Amino acid sequence: MTRFLPGILAMAIIVVASNILVQFLLGDWLTWGAFTYPFAFLVTDVMNRVYGVAAARRVVIAGFVVGVICSLIGSQIVGEFGPLVTLRIAIGSGLAFLTAQMMDVAIFDRLRAGIWWKAPLVSTLVGSSLDTLIFFSVAFAAQFAFLEPANDVSWANEAVPLLGLGPMAPLWVSLGVADWLVKLALSLVALLPFRAIVTKLSPKVA
Numbered sequence: 001m002t003r004f005l006p007g008i009l010a011m012a013i014i015v016v017a018s019n020i021l022v023q024f025l026l027g028d029w030l031t032w033g034a035f036t037y038p039f040a041f042l043v044t045d046v047m048n049r050v051y052g053v054a055a056a057r058r059v060v061i062a063g064f065v066v067g068v069i070c071s072l073i074g075s076q077i078v079g080e081f082g083p084l085v086t087l088r089i090a091i092g093s094g095l096a097f098l099t100a101q102m103m104d105v106a107i108f109d110r111l112r113a114g115i116w117w118k119a120p121l122v123s124t125l126v127g128s129s130l131d132t133l134i135f136f137s138v139a140f141a142a143q144f145a146f147l148e149p150a151n152d153v154s155w156a157n158e159a160v161p162l163l164g165l166g167p168m169a170p171l172w173v174s175l176g177v178a179d180w181l182v183k184l185a186l187s188l189v190a191l192l193p194f195r196a197i198v199t200k201l202s203p204k205v206a
Contacts, residue, residue, distance in 0.1 A: 092138030
């Protein structure tokens with residue numbers, strides 16, 4: 001168990017940092033958390049490559065538990081517009097994290113025998129896309145208003161040009177697309193540290 005501790009700690013740090021940084025805006029479409037959260041997939045993939053599927057799933061569960069704790073704390077902190085973490089955000093965040101990370105683990109395991117970059121890249125791309133779709137739709141889409149009727153998310157459903165220049169779409173769609181594009185870019189960037197860390201920890205499986 002102790003050999004998995006660095007992965008668990010790394011995942012916990014990323015989850016906590018992302019929950020804090022998501023409160024700080026960067027431009028019109030992003031928060032600073034968008035640049036830290038995607039590295040959770042890097043941690044999962046390194047654990048999967050070096051220690052196997054079971055270890056990767058343990059790290060995911062640990063990250064999920066930390067995320068739930070962060071949501072509970074955030075729900076008790078009241079900001080200008082109410083609790084920092086609403087029920088919909090908590091559900092969307094937890095569901096997105098657990099589903100996307102477990103999908104990442106499964107896809108990585110299926111592709112682990114191929115060329116070294118294929119498993120981390122494909123699993124992260126699929127997992128990141130799933131994460132974005134689940135979180136932003138559950139947290140903000142009008143179709144999921146029944147989850148928390150008292151939570152007014154009309155602001156997120158206001159029709160605006162996609163990313164400020166495309167066709168008209170709900171604001172939450174622009175927020176999701178911007179977040180997704182960052183995840184895609186970082187999935188490519190993360191290949192370098194993935195290769196380096198795996199080679200350091202287990203040269204034979206790099």
